[in-house]
Amino acid sequence: MFSKTCRYGIRAVLFLALNGKGAKRFSPDTIAEALEVPRYFLAKILLQLSRGGLVSSAKGRGGGFYLSEENLARPVIDIILELEGKEFFKGCVLGLKRCSSAKPCPMHFQAIPLRDGLKFQLENQTIRELSNGLNPIQILND
Amino acid sequence: MFSKTCRYGIRAVLFLALNGKGAKRFSPDTIAEALEVPRYFLAKILLQLSRGGLVSSAKGRGGGFYLSEENLARPVIDIILELEGKEFFKGCVLGLKRCSSAKPCPMHFQAIPLRDGLKFQLENQTIRELSNGLNPIQILND
DNA sequence: TTATATAAAGACGTTTTTGTCTTTTAATAA
DNA sequence: TTATTAAAAGACAAAAACGTCTTTATATAA
Numbered sequence: 001m002f003s004k005t006c007r008y009g010i011r012a013v014l015f016l017a018l019n020g021k022g023a024k025r026f027s028p029d030t031i032a033e034a035l036e037v038p039r040y041f042l043a044k045i046l047l048q049l050s051r052g053g054l055v056s057s058a059k060g061r062g063g064g065f066y067l068s069e070e071n072l073a074r075p076v077i078d079i080i081l082e083l084e085g086k087e088f089f090k091g092c093v094l095g096l097k098r099c100s101s102a103k104p105c106p107m108h109f110q111a112i113p114l115r116d117g118l119k120f121q122l123e124n125q126t127i128r129e130l131s132n133g134l135n136p137i138q139i140l141n142d
Numbered sequence: 143m144f145s146k147t148c149r150y151g152i153r154a155v156l157f158l159a160l161n162g163k164g165a166k167r168f169s170p171d172t173i174a175e176a177l178e179v180p181r182y183f184l185a186k187i188l189l190q191l192s193r194g195g196l197v198s199s200a201k202g203r204g205g206g207f208y209l210s211e212e213n214l215a216r217p218v219i220d221i222i223l224e225l226e227g228k229e230f231f232k233g234c235v236l237g238l239k240r241c242s243s244a245k246p247c248p249m250h251f252q253a254i255p256l257r258d259g260l261k262f263q264l265e266n267q268t269i270r271e272l273s274n275g276l277n278p279i280q281i282l283n284d
Numbered sequence: 285t286t287a288t289a290t291a292a293a294g295a296c297g298t299t300t301t302t303g304t305c306t307t308t309t310a311a312t313a314a
Numbered sequence: 315t316t317a318t319t320a321a322a323a324g325a326c327a328a329a330a331a332c333g334t335c336t337t338t339a340t341a342t343a344a
Binding site: 003004005038039040041044058059060061062063 | 302303304309311313
């Protein structure tokens with residue numbers, strides 16, 4: 001479904017949302033250890049999320065990654081679009097150029113409504129909302 | 143959504159369903175040209191589908207790929223399981239080991255019902271049913 | 285039987301994804 | 315100012331996905 005990049009990224013953002021009370025900062029290493037994901041790889045993902053304005057960072061001593069109010073107000077779908085690409089929810093399931101409701105591919109009406117349903121949910125839910133009421137263990141691997 | 147392997151494979155199977163009236167046989171080259179997909183790559187996919195019992199083949203002169211009655215009666219999901227792997231509709235969206243309704247990951251209730259919905263549809267539709275009433279141009283790339 | 289057509293098998297190469305490591309830049313504390 | 319801490323940048327490498335080509339096995343037609 002989602003790439004590893006995207007799965008690690010979503011979990012890292014939620015880690016920051018859940019643990020970042022009081023302007024705390026977290027290094028990639030800290031997050032990677034908690035989530036049990038490759039640390040250097042996660043560092044790159046965090047960098048990409050930072051460039052996309054989905055997480056904030058501070059360099060130097062006492063620095064690290066965190067979520068600003070702006071970050072928390074972003075819709076969840078933006079994490080996915082940043083890490084999977086803007087086309088992730090677009091295009092034909094079978095990869096056909098001119099597939100549409102008017103000229104549907106064989107799987108169009110089975111798959112597209114479901115994809116659009118997920119897209120709608122993720123567009124209308126902020127990172128803050130997704131993290132609300134979440135138990136920290138829900139992003140851990142065991 | 144689906145890998146190229148899977149997308150090419152689904153289209154190739156439907157090509158055979160739509161064009162195979164009267165026990166006709168088709169070479170990978172013929173199918174690849176019609177679908178505008180890489181021919182050697184498609185040949186491998188057809189081989190894999192053949193091993194999985196989703197398409198039939200005959201060697202030698204006059205041979206080629208085709209769908210038997212048994213092939214046509216297979217559920218559509220089997221194409222996907224063969225080409226994407228048996229785990230494709232299983233497991234956590236975020237890749238967590240112990241994610242379930244009882245211990246859900248943050249996206250569980252958003253994504254799993256949709257995935258299960260698609261799975262159910264594909265389990266309960268045969269290749270013949272999917273190809274019924276389909277216009278041959280619906281699997282072409284333009 | 286021989287030539288031909290075709291799937292099957294397998295070697296090889298490219299691109300993308302995933303993962304690791306080192307060096308550089310910048311901020312803070314002492 | 316200097317040492318330390320941490321993100322940023324970028325080189326490198328392994329694995330998987332994608333794609334190409336050649337050789338071999340096999341069935342059919344002539």
